[in-house]
Amino acid sequence: MVPFVASHFEGPAKDWWVHKRQEFWWTEFVQLINEQFCDPAIEEVHKKKMFNLQMGNGAATTYFQELERLAKLAGRSYDQGERGVIIKAVHLRVRESYTKFIAMMGFNMPHTYPEWKARILAMYKEQQKKWVFDQTTSMPHESQPPPATPKQVA
Numbered sequence: 001m002v003p004f005v006a007s008h009f010e011g012p013a014k015d016w017w018v019h020k021r022q023e024f025w026w027t028e029f030v031q032l033i034n035e036q037f038c039d040p041a042i043e044e045v046h047k048k049k050m051f052n053l054q055m056g057n058g059a060a061t062t063y064f065q066e067l068e069r070l071a072k073l074a075g076r077s078y079d080q081g082e083r084g085v086i087i088k089a090v091h092l093r094v095r096e097s098y099t100k101f102i103a104m105m106g107f108n109m110p111h112t113y114p115e116w117k118a119r120i121l122a123m124y125k126e127q128q129k130k131w132v133f134d135q136t137t138s139m140p141h142e143s144q145p146p147p148a149t150p151k152q153v154a
Contacts, residue, residue, distance in 0.1 A: 005029070013037065016036060020032070034075065038075065042073075043073070043074045043075045043076075044074075046070050046071075046073040046074035047070075047074040047076060047085065049070050049074075050067060050070045050071060050074060050076070050085065050086070050089045051088075051089050051092060051093070052093075053066055053067055053070065053089070053093055054093045055093060055094045055095055056095075059124070060094075060120055060121050060123075060124035061121065061124075063093075063094070064117050064120075064121070067086065067089060067090070068086075071085070071086050071089075080112055080113035080114065081111075081112060081113075082111045082112060084113060086113045087112075087113055087116060090113065090116050090117075090120075094120055098120050098123055098124075101123070102116075102119055102120075102123075
């Protein structure tokens, strides 16, 4: 894969590659390209967008897809640990009812981004099921599901 990508380099990138060429694994190659040619200002813009992105009343899956896209553009997709940037963005911009409910449980707290994502997606799925059930068993009076509260998710 590296030779294929390198064959498309032009100008300064091609000159750089001719002098730097070695056998690389894909991850090393991508890291080297990013170190050489990525603009830190652009990464900061995407990091800021991560913190401005809100889940709101939208779908949880859509929120996480966009968050992961922005994290990748910000060079932070690796930063998924307990104190990582992605976790901070999730804590700040996911519906407060989700984060409060998870925190109030007091046990089995998620620590990494994949754990937080899985927990929130499960809660969102349960909220959607409850909304559909409520719509089929009662008089329809709302056209979209209300925001989840801890009682709805439990």
